[in-house]
Amino acid sequence: MASKRLSHTALRPLLPSTPPKLLRPSARRPISAYGYEQAKALTFTQYGDPPAVLSLHTHSISPAHSSLLTLRFLASPINPADINQIQGVYPSKPVFTTALSTPSPIAVAGNEGVAEVIGVGDKVKGFAKGDWVIMKAPSFGTWRTHAQTTADKLVKLEPAAREGISAVQAGTVSINPCTAYRMLSDFVKVGEGEWFVQNGANSGVGRAAIQLGKAWGLKSINVIRDRPEGVEALKRELAELGATVVVTEGELLAREFRERVKEWTDGGREEVRLGLNCVGGEAATAMAKILAPHAHFVTYGAMSKKPLVLPASLLIFKDVHFDGFWVSKWAEWHPEEKKKTVEHVLELTRRGEFKDMPFEQVPWEWETPESELIAAVKGTLEGFRKGKGVFVFKNT
Amino acid sequence: MASKRLSHTALRPLLPSTPPKLLRPSARRPISAYGYEQAKALTFTQYGDPPAVLSLHTHSISPAHSSLLTLRFLASPINPADINQIQGVYPSKPVFTTALSTPSPIAVAGNEGVAEVIGVGDKVKGFAKGDWVIMKAPSFGTWRTHAQTTADKLVKLEPAAREGISAVQAGTVSINPCTAYRMLSDFVKVGEGEWFVQNGANSGVGRAAIQLGKAWGLKSINVIRDRPEGVEALKRELAELGATVVVTEGELLAREFRERVKEWTDGGREEVRLGLNCVGGEAATAMAKILAPHAHFVTYGAMSKKPLVLPASLLIFKDVHFDGFWVSKWAEWHPEEKKKTVEHVLELTRRGEFKDMPFEQVPWEWETPESELIAAVKGTLEGFRKGKGVFVFKNT
Numbered sequence: 001m002a003s004k005r006l007s008h009t010a011l012r013p014l015l016p017s018t019p020p021k022l023l024r025p026s027a028r029r030p031i032s033a034y035g036y037e038q039a040k041a042l043t044f045t046q047y048g049d050p051p052a053v054l055s056l057h058t059h060s061i062s063p064a065h066s067s068l069l070t071l072r073f074l075a076s077p078i079n080p081a082d083i084n085q086i087q088g089v090y091p092s093k094p095v096f097t098t099a100l101s102t103p104s105p106i107a108v109a110g111n112e113g114v115a116e117v118i119g120v121g122d123k124v125k126g127f128a129k130g131d132w133v134i135m136k137a138p139s140f141g142t143w144r145t146h147a148q149t150t151a152d153k154l155v156k157l158e159p160a161a162r163e164g165i166s167a168v169q170a171g172t173v174s175i176n177p178c179t180a181y182r183m184l185s186d187f188v189k190v191g192e193g194e195w196f197v198q199n200g201a202n203s204g205v206g207r208a209a210i211q212l213g214k215a216w217g218l219k220s221i222n223v224i225r226d227r228p229e230g231v232e233a234l235k236r237e238l239a240e241l242g243a244t245v246v247v248t249e250g251e252l253l254a255r256e257f258r259e260r261v262k263e264w265t266d267g268g269r270e271e272v273r274l275g276l277n278c279v280g281g282e283a284a285t286a287m288a289k290i291l292a293p294h295a296h297f298v299t300y301g302a303m304s305k306k307p308l309v310l311p312a313s314l315l316i317f318k319d320v321h322f323d324g325f326w327v328s329k330w331a332e333w334h335p336e337e338k339k340k341t342v343e344h345v346l347e348l349t350r351r352g353e354f355k356d357m358p359f360e361q362v363p364w365e366w367e368t369p370e371s372e373l374i375a376a377v378k379g380t381l382e383g384f385r386k387g388k389g390v391f392v393f394k395n396t
Numbered sequence: 397m398a399s400k401r402l403s404h405t406a407l408r409p410l411l412p413s414t415p416p417k418l419l420r421p422s423a424r425r426p427i428s429a430y431g432y433e434q435a436k437a438l439t440f441t442q443y444g445d446p447p448a449v450l451s452l453h454t455h456s457i458s459p460a461h462s463s464l465l466t467l468r469f470l471a472s473p474i475n476p477a478d479i480n481q482i483q484g485v486y487p488s489k490p491v492f493t494t495a496l497s498t499p500s501p502i503a504v505a506g507n508e509g510v511a512e513v514i515g516v517g518d519k520v521k522g523f524a525k526g527d528w529v530i531m532k533a534p535s536f537g538t539w540r541t542h543a544q545t546t547a548d549k550l551v552k553l554e555p556a557a558r559e560g561i562s563a564v565q566a567g568t569v570s571i572n573p574c575t576a577y578r579m580l581s582d583f584v585k586v587g588e589g590e591w592f593v594q595n596g597a598n599s600g601v602g603r604a605a606i607q608l609g610k611a612w613g614l615k616s617i618n619v620i621r622d623r624p625e626g627v628e629a630l631k632r633e634l635a636e637l638g639a640t641v642v643v644t645e646g647e648l649l650a651r652e653f654r655e656r657v658k659e660w661t662d663g664g665r666e667e668v669r670l671g672l673n674c675v676g677g678e679a680a681t682a683m684a685k686i687l688a689p690h691a692h693f694v695t696y697g698a699m700s701k702k703p704l705v706l707p708a709s710l711l712i713f714k715d716v717h718f719d720g721f722w723v724s725k726w727a728e729w730h731p732e733e734k735k736k737t738v739e740h741v742l743e744l745t746r747r748g749e750f751k752d753m754p755f756e757q758v759p760w761e762w763e764t765p766e767s768e769l770i771a772a773v774k775g776t777l778e779g780f781r782k783g784k785g786v787f788v789f790k791n792t
Contacts, residue, residue, distance in 0.1 A: 091713045280708055302708035309705050312676055312698035315720025317487045322718035324711025 035063040037070060037118075040366070040396075041144030042373055043106040045096070047088025050377045054086065054109065056370035059100045061148045063119060068148050069127055070119030075171030076110050076142040077359065077390040078380040081328075085111065085139070092138045092328050108141025109377075111328070113391075114157070114171035115147070124151055132157040134174050134342065136335050138328040143373075145364070145396040155335065161343040164350050168359060168390055176204030176357065177345045178338065179300055179327045180212055183276050187296040187323055190273045192217035195265060197287055198276035199223040200303060201238055201246065204357045204388065209276060212345075214242025215353045221261070221272070222246045223279075223287065241355065249283045261290045274298070281306030293318050300325045359390040366396050431459040433466060433514075436762070436792075437540030438769055439502040441492070443484025446773045450482065450505065452766035455496045457544050460515035464544050465523055471567030472509030472538040473755065473786040474776040477724075481507065481535070488534045488724050504537025505773075507724070509787075510553070510567035511543070520547055528553040530570050530738065532731050534724040539769075541760070541792040551731065557739040560746050564755060564786055572600030572753065573741045574734065575696055575723045576608055579672050583692040583719055586669045588613035591661060593683055594672035595619040596699060597634055597642065600753045600784065604741075605672060610638025611749045617657070617668070618642045619675075619683065637751065645679045657686045670694070677702030689714050696721045755786040762792050 039061050044053040064070040084090040086109055094107035117131040127133070133154040135142065140153060162170060183205075190196055196213060200206045201222030213220045222243045224234055235246040245264055251257060262268055271292035277284045278301030288297050288310065297320055299308060314320045331338040348354035362376040373391070380389045435457050440449040460466040480486035482505055490503035513527040523529070529550040531538065536549060558566060579601075586592055592609060596602045597618030609616045618639045620630055631642040641660055647653060658664055667688035673680045674697030684693050684706065693716055695704060710716045727734040744750035758772040769787070776785045 091709070299708050299711040301712070307705050307707050308711070309703050310718070311703050312695050312720070313487070315695040315704070315718065316697070316722045317720070317725075319720055319722070319725070322706070322711065324708070324713070324715055326712045326715070329713075329715065 037061040037072075037146050039144060039146035041100065041108045041141065041147075042110070042377075043100070043102075043108050043141075044086055044094075045104055045106050047086065050083055050086045050109075050381060051374050054374050054377065056373060057100060057102065057106065059102075061146055064121045064124075064148065066121045067123045067150050068119075068121045069117055069124055069151060069154070071115035071133065071147045071149065072118045072396065073113055073115045073142060073145055073147070073391075073393050074132070074167035075390055075392050076113030076144075077172045077175075078110075078143075078362075078377055078388055079112060079175055080380075080388075081138075081175070082110050082112075082143075083377065083381050085109070094139050094141065108144050108147075110141055110143030110391075111135070111138040112171065112175050113140075113142030114167055115142075118146075119148075127151055127154070127156060132162050132170060134170065136338070137332050143391060145366070145393060155339050155342070157346070158343065161346050165346050166356075168361065168392060169349055169356055170346065172204075172357060172359065172390060173342050173345050173349075174331070174338070175327055177208040177212075177354070178331070178341050179205045179325065180208035180276075181341050181345060182327070182330060182337075183298045183300065183325050184209060184212055184216070184218070184274070186325075187298055187321075188273050188294075190218050193219065193270060195219045195221060195244075195270060195272040196274040196276065197221040197223070197272050197290060199249070199252075199283055199287060200278040200301065201243065202234060203278060205276075205278065205300065207238070207241055207357055208345075208354075210238060210241045210243045211354050212348075215348055219244040219264075219270070221264070221290075223252050223283065224248055226250045249279075252283060252286050257286070258290060268292070271295070276300065277308070278303055280304045280308055282309070285309050285311075288314055288320060288322075291318070291320050294320070296321045296323055298323050298325050300327075357388070359388055361392045362389045363394050364391045364396065365394050433457040433468075433542050435540060435542035437496065437504045437537065438506070438773075439496070439504050439537075440482055440490075441500055441502050443482065446479055446482045446505075446777060447770050450770050450773065452769060453496060453498065453502065455498075457542055460517045460520075460544065462517045463519045463546050464515075464517045465513055465520055465547060465550070466515030467511035467529065467543045467545065468514045468792065469509055469511045469538060469541060469543070469787075469789050470528070470563035471786055471788050472506050472540075473568045473571075474506075474539075474758075474773055474784055475508060475571055476776075476784075477534075477571070478506050478508075478539075479773065479777050481505070490535050490537065504540050504543075506537055506539030506787075507531070507534040508567065508571050509536075509538030510563055511538075514542075515544075523547055523550070523552060528558050528566060530566065532734070533728050539787060541762070541789060551735050551738070553742070554739065557742050561742050562752075564757065564788060565745055565752055566742065568600075568753060568755065568786060569738050569741050569745075570727070570734070571723055573604040573608070573750070574727070574737050575601045575721065576604035576672075577737050577741060578723070578726060578733075579694045579696065579721050580605060580608055580612070580614070580670070582721075583694055583717075584669050584690075586614050589615065590666060591615045591617060591640075591668040592670040592672065593617040593619070593668050593686060595645070595648075595679055595683060596674040596697065597639065598630060599674060599697075601672070601674065601696065603634070603637055603753055604750075606634060606637045606639045607750050608741075608744075611744055615640040615660075615666070617660070617686075619648050619679065620644055622646045645675075648679060648682050653682070654686060664688070667691070672696065673704070674699055676700045676704055678705070681705050681707075684710055684716060684718075687714070687716050690716070692717045692719055694719050694721050696723075753784070755784055757788045758785045759790050760787045760792065761790045 043057045096105035226248045275297040277299045280302040281304040376389045439453045492501035622644045671693040673695045676698040677700040772785045
């Protein structure tokens with residue numbers, strides 16, 4: 001799909017209104033004589049199915065003045081939460097505004113991404129042209145070529161932190177790797193050689209947890225969904241990332257599973273101290289039952305759409321604690337920690353200890369038609385072959 | 397039932413083998429010429445239905461020597477956990493021993509109680525004859541007239557702490573009031589004027605939580621089971637204890653309940669920071685849903701025998717934490733805290749801020765027949781009219 005998309009883009013005819021010289025790499029953006037940026041954004045005026053409600057809106061951005069900064073986006077992933085937000089079922093609501101020169105309020109989709117600072121007002125401190133920034137909080141609207149905002153909405157990636165890091169790596173570090181990182185760090189101290197267990201191990205968070213766990217000397221039991229084919233290949237792939245054990249949900253639910261856990265954990269002497277759950281339902285209950293006393297079980301998703309069902313004995317007699325984690329709120333409460341976490345993951349990435357998630361790169365050039373951008377959102381909604389999509393901005 | 401039991405006891409003929417003079421108050425215990433205590437204990441040799449497996453065992457206790465202490469029990473309640481332990485379904489297992497001069501190992505039933513020290517070995521430090529003691533850990537075996545043990549198993553009630561306190565009050569403080577006290581204190585700081593919500597509000601723990609909450613300036617929403625009659629009387633009774641609001645489970649599950657909570661809590665500005673759950677099932681879920689963000693929900697029982705069912709959103713987006721509490725383990729881990737907690741509750745009792753639970757006093761005299769003692773256990777199992785039973789030792 002990526003190659004087809006690329007070739008299609010390469011053949012795309014220029015719009016007659018765009019002067020050919022502006023498409024040279026050195027003059028890639030359509031900029032007016034007065035320094036106004038031309039910008040495009042994937043927007044919606046009401047909640048609904050993304051293909052039905054999204055539209056590509058073109059507007060202009062005035063030169064940055066006072067405390068304003070102008071950003072040019074480099075990479076913005078398409079996360080499931082972005083889609084839920086467009087559907088209106090995500091608790092973090094987008095901002096509907098007429099600031100983008102529309103008669104009715106619109107919201108820009110997208111919550112995560114990395115942008116380059118291309119304009120700085122005279123009252124802005126701590127940011128300069130060329131800086132890379134990520135968003136401090138959700139609902140920024142990252143599916144757009146440009147934005148104008150204030151410094152309090154941004155986290156700057158220090159030059160040392162972005163060295164050798166691609167835009168896609170920087171643009172996808174805030175949500176999944178941060179979620180895995182904080183869940184492995186903030187609830188219970190899992191010591192070296194101790195275990196955590198997780199479901200959805202093949203997800204972005206799951207893969208991040210496997211790699212961070214390995215970097216920190218933790219062992220992991222990783223649960224993946226049963227699937228008609230490719231189970232062994234996926235098990236091998238996750239093992240290569242650093243998973244100690246990979247099992248299917250069917251294996252997790254089998255009668256002998258607890259005996260297998262005992263074998264892996266030296267008869268239980270190596271404790272399973274932490275569970276990470278994005279599935280819910282009976283598979284989550286089964287996972288909670290292998291935890292050691294005083295363990296923490298952290299829920300960050302509910303892909304089965306089923307609630308968590310917990311025997312009281314797990315709480316009362318085993319003293320297992322059930323918590324939740326939402327990276328958006330965490331980042332709002334701990335902006336400094338977010339910066340440190342992101343920089344640490346990028347450091348691991350640079351050292352080769354943390355690999356990119358399998359993303360489907362979706363080029364977003366100035367002339368990329370609306371239909372193609374929306375098709376990429378639909379693609380992530382339905383599940384790309386390789387993983388989620390990420391908009392990569394080129395010549396914008 | 398109590399009055400019937402009392403009159404029956406009063407009319408009980410003396411056993412021919414017991415010299416009449418020993419039944420005078422000043423010489424109430426059958427003591428041998430060599431200082432051996434005659435003791436009786438409700439024991440079992442195997443798990444099962446209490447009336448089927450319990451039997452009254454008579455044995456003698458040698459004079460306390462070395463590091464041993466001899467105790468005479470004053471009051472020992474019949475708690476649901478005691479019954480579960482006899483049934484073999486409680487995780488804290490009793491000790492089966494031949495130390496009470498039996499050919500096969502037996503266990504003494506009962507986990508809570510207060511006893512008087514009546515004999516002290518020469519190596520015992522910190523205890524003297526006449527001291528009142530409670531048990532440090534479960535499975536002591538408190539349904540007996542006498543016991544011999546070592547100091548490490550006991551918590552001494554300082555003379556100041558027991559001043560003006562009855563044996564029943566001291567003998568029933570370790571489990572229910574301690575459970576309520578720690579759950580209100582150890583999970584989240586509920587500030588004065590803030591709320592907690594609990595089900596099983598009519599239970600021993602529930603009544604303790606109401607009273608402690610009132611003493612500490614906390615407001616409470618209290619859920620009781622629906623019942624064919626007496627709802628209004630019970631609501632009044634709990635309100636008199638200090639409950640701010642009392643509702644039935646039916647009211648909790650009604651559509652308009654959340655609106656009512658808003659009214660009580662000044663539109664939600666007064667936060668419900670803590671939930672105490674001993675029921676489980678849908679009533680527990682409904683209770684969790686009225687909690688404020690970051691609240692804690694502590695499970696200490698599952699009277700409905702249904703698991704806890706939790707929508708993931710409560711964990712992820714509302715950051716509610718689900719914990720459990722088991723007073724037995726807590727006391728094992730924090731013996732000093734247990735002593736302080738008990739003494740503080742007794743202090744509140746002395747000041748009139750903490751009232752006795754409604755107990756059915758079951759006199760246990762030297763001659764009380766086995767059938768009568770076992771009937772009292774059965775009575776608690778089936779639910780006394782007034783509350784649980786408590787053995788009160790007299791002339792033993």
